[in-house]
Amino acid sequence: MSAVLRAQDLHTYYGKSHILHGVSIEVAEGELVTLLGRNGAGKTTTLRSLVGLTPARQGRVELFGHDTTHWPAHKISRLGVGYVPEGRKIFSNLTVLENLSVPVSRPGRWTIERIFELFPNLGERRSSWGRQLSGGEQEMLAIARALLINPKLLLLDEPSQGLAPLLVREVFRTISSMRKEGISILLVEQNARFGLDVADRVYVMNDGEVVHSGCARELAQDEEQVRAFAGAESRAAVG
Amino acid sequence: MELVLFDGFNGLIQGAFYALMALGLSLIISLNSVINFAHGGFMVVGAYLAFALAPYLGFWGALIAGPVLTGILGILVERFLVRYLYARPDPVYSLLLTFGLALIIEDSVRSVWGAGGVPFAIPSWLDSPVSETYFFITGYRVFVMSAITLAAGALFAFLRLSRFGVRIRAGILDLETVAALGVNVYLLRAVNFAIGIALAGFAGVLAAGVLQLSPTMGNDVIMATFVAIVVGGIGSLFGSVLGGLLIGLAAGVTSAYYPVASDVVIYVIMAIVLIVRPRGLLGQEGLFE
Ligand SMILES: Nc1ncnc2c1ncn2[C@@H]1O[C@H](COP(=O)(O)OP(=O)(O)OP(=O)(O)O)[C@@H](O)[C@H]1O
Ligand SMILES: [Mg+2]
Numbered sequence: 379m380s381a382v383l384r385a386q387d388l389h390t391y392y393g394k395s396h397i398l399h400g401v402s403i404e405v406a407e408g409e410l411v412t413l414l415g416r417n418g419a420g421k422t423t424t425l426r427s428l429v430g431l432t433p434a435r436q437g438r439v440e441l442f443g444h445d446t447t448h449w450p451a452h453k454i455s456r457l458g459v460g461y462v463p464e465g466r467k468i469f470s471n472l473t474v475l476e477n478l479s480v481p482v483s484r485p486g487r488w489t490i491e492r493i494f495e496l497f498p499n500l501g502e503r504r505s506s507w508g509r510q511l512s513g514g515e516q517e518m519l520a521i522a523r524a525l526l527i528n529p530k531l532l533l534l535d536e537p538s539q540g541l542a543p544l545l546v547r548e549v550f551r552t553i554s555s556m557r558k559e560g561i562s563i564l565l566v567e568q569n570a571r572f573g574l575d576v577a578d579r580v581y582v583m584n585d586g587e588v589v590h591s592g593c594a595r596e597l598a599q600d601e602e603q604v605r606a607f608a609g610a611e612s613r614a615a616v617g
Numbered sequence: 618m619e620l621v622l623f624d625g626f627n628g629l630i631q632g633a634f635y636a637l638m639a640l641g642l643s644l645i646i647s648l649n650s651v652i653n654f655a656h657g658g659f660m661v662v663g664a665y666l667a668f669a670l671a672p673y674l675g676f677w678g679a680l681i682a683g684p685v686l687t688g689i690l691g692i693l694v695e696r697f698l699v700r701y702l703y704a705r706p707d708p709v710y711s712l713l714l715t716f717g718l719a720l721i722i723e724d725s726v727r728s729v730w731g732a733g734g735v736p737f738a739i740p741s742w743l744d745s746p747v748s749e750t751y752f753f754i755t756g757y758r759v760f761v762m763s764a765i766t767l768a769a770g771a772l773f774a775f776l777r778l779s780r781f782g783v784r785i786r787a788g789i790l791d792l793e794t795v796a797a798l799g800v801n802v803y804l805l806r807a808v809n810f811a812i813g814i815a816l817a818g819f820a821g822v823l824a825a826g827v828l829q830l831s832p833t834m835g836n837d838v839i840m841a842t843f844v845a846i847v848v849g850g851i852g853s854l855f856g857s858v859l860g861g862l863l864i865g866l867a868a869g870v871t872s873a874y875y876p877v878a879s880d881v882v883i884y885v886i887m888a889i890v891l892i893v894r895p896r897g898l899l900g901q902e903g904l905f906e
Contacts, residue, residue, distance in 0.1 A: 471790050481799055
C-alpha cells in the first residue's frame with residue numbers, strides 16, 4: 379500500500395516556542411490511524427502543520443506524492459484533504475446551508491443532498507444559524523463540511539470532545555463508514571477506547587514527539603501502557 | 618420648522634455618505650484586519666476620477682467608471698502594500714502604512730488637479746428642486762439617497778446570496794477554517810478590499826455632485842466614518858449603516874439649533890453609546906443576525 383500522507387521530522391513553532399520536535403507520521407491508503415496523547419502533547423499542532431495552517435519550519439510533508447510542506451492551506455485542501463478542526467469551528471454567523479456552501483468541492487460523490495441523507499438533522503435545520511445548533515449537530519456539520527471537499531484523506535481533531543456517550547458512538551459510526559468508502563483517516567482522540575477500537579495503527583505523542591507507534595489492537599490490550607501514554611482520561615474509558 | 622427639516626435632510630444625506638463609507642471600511646477592518654486611514658483618500662480619488670472622466674464619458678459613465686477604477690487601484694494597493702500587513706497583527710503597522718497612503722493620495726491629487734476646489738457638473742434635470750416649498754430637496758439629492766440605498770442593498774444581497782459573499786462572511790469570523798476548506802483566502806481578501814475601496818470611490822463620485830471637490834474632502838469624512846462604525850458596533854454591517862445615518866442626522870439637526878456643537882455632537886454620541894453599550898448598537902451580534 380502506498381502512503382497518502384508522509385510527514386518526516388516536523389519541527390513546528392508558535393512564534394519562538396518550539397512545539398514539535400521531529401514528528402514523523404505516515405498514513406497508508408485506506409488506513410485509519412489514531413493519534414493519542416495527553417493535553418498539550420502537540421496533536422493539534424501536528425494536524426495544523428499537515429494542513430498548512432502552521433507550516434513546519436523544518437522537515438517535510440508529502441501528500442499524495444506532492445511536497446506540500448510550504449503550500450498554502452487552500453491548495454492542500456484542494457488535493458483532497460478534509461479537515462475537521464478542534465472545537466468544530468463551524469461558522470456561527472452563517473446558516474447550516476451557508477456553512478455547507480463555504481467548502482470548495484472537488485468533483486465526487488458528496489453533494490449537499492447526500493449530506494442531508496446521511497445527517498437528516500442538518501437537513502431539517504438547514505436554515506438555522508450555526509450558533510443555534512447543539513454540540514452534536516455542530517460536530518456533524520463540521521464533518522459534513524469537510525466531506526463536501528470530497529476528501530481522499532480526512533483529518534479529524536477530537537471529534538468526540540464534549541459529546542454525550544450516545545453521540546460519541548454516532549460520531550464513530552460515521553467515521554467508520556467514511557473509512558469503508560475508502561477515505562484514509564487520521565484521527566486525533568483523547569478517548570483511547572474509541573480511538574483504538576476503530577484504528578488500524580496508532581501513534582502516541584508526548585511533549586511534541588512521537589513516543590510510540592504500532593498496531594492499535596496490540597496497544598488496546600495493554601491497559602497499563604495505554605494509561606501511561608494517554609493520561610488520565612483514558613483510565614475511565616479503558617477500565 | 619423649515620430650518621429643522623432643511624438641516625435634518627442635509628444630515629440624512631451626510632449620514633448616507635457616512636454609512637456608505639462605513640460599510641466599505643467595516644468590510645476591510647473585519648476581513649483584511651487593516652484599519653484603513655486612507656479610506657477617505659480613496660473617496661477623493663473616486664471623486665476626482667469622475668471629474669476627470671465626465672467630459673469624455675458623461676455623468677453616467679463617470680458614475681460607473683469612477684468606482685470601478687478606484688476599486689482597481691484598491692486591488693493594486695492590496696496586492697503590493699496591504700498584503701504585507703497580514704503577517705503583522707500589530708495595528709501600528711497598518712496605521713503607519715494607511716496613514717502614509719492617505720498623505721500620498723492627498724498630495725498626488727493636489728499635484729494633479731491643484732489645491733483649490735473644482736466644480737463637478739451634474740445633469741441639469743437632476744439639479745432642480747423637486748418642490749418649491751422644500752427647495753432643498755433637489756432631484757440630485759433624492760438621486761444620491763436612492764443610489765446609496767441601492768449600493769448598500771446590492772452589497773447585502775451579494776454577501777447573503779452569492780457563494781463568494783458567504784465566504785467573505787465566514788472569513789470575517791474564522792479565516793483559517795475558510796482556508797482549510799479550500800478557499801483561496803488571498804483572493805478573498807483582495808476582492809473584499811477592492812469592494813470596500815470601490816464603495817468609497819462611489820461615495821466620492823456622488824459627493825462630487827453635492828460638495829465642492831477638494832483634495833482634503835476625505836479628511837472630514839474619515840473621522841465621522843470611524844465614529845459611525847464604533848457607534849454601530851465593529852463587525853456589524855447593519856450597525857455601520859445605522860451608525861452612519863444616526864450621526865449624520867444628529868449633526869444636521871444640531872446645526873439647526875446649536876450650530877457650534879454640530880461637529881462635536883457625533884463624538885458625544887459615540888461617548889454615550891460606548892458608556893451605555895460598549896460594543897456599539899449592534900455590536901454583539903455578528904453579521905446579519
Ligand atoms: N497559538 C499558540 N501559541 C503558543 N503556544 C501554543 C499555541 N497553541 C498551542 N500551543 C502550545 O503548544 C503545545 C501543544 O499544543 P497542542 O494544541 O498541539 O496540543 P494537543 O495535543 O492538541 O492538546 P489537547 O489535547 O489539549 O488539544 C502546548 O504546550 C500549547 O500550550
Ligand atoms: Mg488539541
